[in-house]
Amino acid sequence: MLTKVYGSAVFGVEATTITIEVNMDKGIGYHLVGLPDNAIKESSYRIAAALKNNGFAMPGKKITINMAPADLRKEGSAYDLTLAVGILAASNQIKTDQVEQYVIMGELSLDGSLQPVKGALPIAIKAREEGFKGFFLPIQNVKEAAIVDGLDVFGVTNLRQVVDFFEGKDGVEPTKIDIQSEFYEMRDAHDADFSEVKGQEGIKRCMEIAAAGGHNIILIGPPGSGKTMLAKRLPSILPPMTLREALETTKIHSVAGKLKEAGLMTQRPFRSPHHTVSNVALVGGGSYPQPGEISMAHNGVLFLDELPEFKRDVLEVMRQPLEDREVTISRAKFTITYPSSFMLVASMNPSPGGYFNDPDAPVASSPAEMQRYLNKISGPLLDRIDIHIEVTPVPFEKLSSMQNAETSSDVRTRVTKAREIQGERFASCTGIHYNAQMGTKHLREFCRLDEGSLVLLKSAMERLNLSARAYDRILKVSRTIADLDGSASVLSSHIAEAIQYRSLDRDGWLG
Template sequence: MFSKAFSAAVHGIDGLIVSVEADISDGLPLFDMVGYLGSEVKEARERVRIALKNSGYMLPAKRITVNLSPADIRKEGTAFDLPVAIAILAAFGYIPEESLKDTLIIGELSLNGNINKVNGVLPIVYSAKQQGFLKFIVPKENAREGAVVCGAQTYGVTSLNEVVSLLNNNNQVEPECVDIKELFEHNEMAENIDFSEVAGQMAAKRAIEIAVSGMHNILMIGPPGSGKTMLAKRIPSIMPELTFEESMEISKIYSIAGLMDNKALISKRPFRSPHHTITQTALTGGGRLPKPGEISLAHLGVLFLDELPEFQKNTIEVLRQPLEDKSVTIARLNATYRYPAGFMLVAAMNPCSCGYYPDRNKCNCSINLVKRYLNRISQSLLDRFDICIEALQMNYKELQTEQKQESSDDIRRRVSIAREIQLKRYEGQKIWFNSQLTPRSIKKYCKLEPKEQSLLEEAFIKMNLSARAYHRILKVARTIADLEGSEQIHTKHISEAICYRSMDQKYWGE
């Protein structure tokens, strides 16, 4: 007696279909599982055997062999418990084999036959639907995230007996239904934070608006209490609303990481702010069972590194490649995993260990101490910041001003217009933001007149800029021009972009 059920494993941010084959034959009573299994999957033998017994299924004394195919891919996690149990029941004749066709099953079994939630349901359902599967049986707690995939009939179940009844058409379980439109309509920013709450800092607000418009990386330098963290936390409030495709991509990452919190979909842009004690693995992803790190959890959103020099130098240096590639690749002996990392890097730091340099009335740090503190940030990492802005100390009058500050909605409207210009310009080229321009596309879309070229050449020589810094100035200038609705990059756009590169010369220059 032979039967086959279908399940899936998470590979990167995609689902890999796994065939669960069960064979029942005569011989000494034995329950064996093969197919390059991790320790959690090997332990499924006992969970499945006892769950079947406690669910009322008395299995004859037979030799049971279960194979998880393909056998050259390592199987990890507890999501194979339920499909293994269903394949065995089908082999014994409790379930018609026809009902297992085009049906994908995932879930962890308790010893009493109840079904527990698992991670990675969304990417599994998404990938399986593309491969022709129509029906999905998942734990009840995961049903909403599976139901957001268009055309997928996702059934949320709570027990093994309920699954058997469903596959025998004896249980009128309705597919889970999710109103996608309602998820986005009720999307509100956390804590209702708004840029109107930030007094002053007009230069920093302008720089942030430019950075968000083109998804440029930005570094803020200033004394303690100048509002750097307050500004950074409000950046998501001026970012354009997520599209459904962007939301799906973010949700797949959060589903794998087990951070969905019973949500059907992540409907707002992520803001991740790890502590400076974070390890390289936690930042980039990986581990014994590879999972996405903070840079992937910040995909299409903001990764905020507060007190940048306090991070371990080796830790922040690993950001250099993901910032260029917009993805991170984790190589293991058994497989290679790729996670997206298209985040906007926002960093804040003090100019010295006490925080008040170059104000010698407050700062007592020696020049060597200041340099040693600043040199914790390498020039190669500093080059990857498109914009570097100084957050100045606020005075009493600025804090007490009754002048109305611009709201996040006002700024977001301008940002959205600039984003629409970019989407239209780069349509069909897999470029969505000015920050993604390659050297070849820069020549095409950032053409300069002789006057602008002369200004940029002078700055390149005087400021001793690298080739990367040169390209980033052009990208920022392109964004500034887009904010003004200008097709051509003018001198004022180049000048402002150069100003955002001069701050690192002030602190890190000779």
């Protein structure tokens, strides 16, 4: 007897439906074809034990299973439940003709219980697109899959529940989630708040500008000055995610298996990889390609603490994703593209000892040592960072002050208003949503300067020995400052403020 059941394979952030054809014939044997990997080949042992421990039997016949399309490599243990249901249906241990109406995925334990799988959300989206009636998957993944409306999503804990459903017995019910209410209820909840940062008003202003324009930023300062504390609170002042952004972000984390029984992601991600991270872990890839840290930070913040300690080749692989907002991983037989639109926040000490031109510092570094340390960061990477700001230690008076600081909610209101202005400005520009994404053409159109501003900018570049690459960055940042002020044009005061956010372009830093 021939039976068809359906599973799904995930490539990149999209799913492809896999048809599992199970044929029973005279003889003895178990033949699995269709380019399965080792985890799938080993499934026969898990399936046999699970069937026996749940009152079923592995048929003593010749079992031939084909995973179509046969030229597409299948990976992982998530097909255990699909294969088990197919074997039971083909051997008439399940008497039903409904299995072909459902997508079935899950890893079996030897007792028949189910382990979670990766990529439940894109699989559910594909199942709805192709007109399937429902989707069976482990209970641990049910919240992320239930995001998809128009599809019955069944979270099950063991093989017996699936069999009972197809035999018409009462039991498992589809999971329903009110996405709209859950999304809008949780998206403004943040664990950290800007009000917890004492002092550093100038740096907070700088972070507000970075958030308003989507600008990449680097913080330079001695240990204990608050760089990491400020960076961790940046997501709390970014505009709330839209439902579309939340679905995009959830899909990536679902593919990576990082949701851990959570449903829709309502807050912008904050990723902070250690400086020992490899280039594959950062941008994605591997034998079985997975999204890297820059894709996990999509629509959020990627924080690189102690930037000069990262390997140079690791930092260099970020250059193209920073420009294109996506990363493409190519292999001999396929190409996968992961989205990677993130804000880069980096921090660093100004010298190996951590202190810069401070005669009272406990560890002193020579000018040559400082220059060698700073030169670990390449010019092309710095060229993609709009804002460089020096962070100074907070004095005792500010640390001990009981005065309430401005909350993240207050700052986020101004940031959101500035982003709305940019959204209207770039409504007709494809692929541009905020100021940091502007090219030369848009700078000429939206950042026209009056005579006084041009004179100021020219004087600053000559006196501070600013590099040519600083010119465009200053214009972009000044445009954001103008948006925060509600100004239609860029004024000399906006240029003056933007100039001070180019510390590393000044003579004595990186040349």
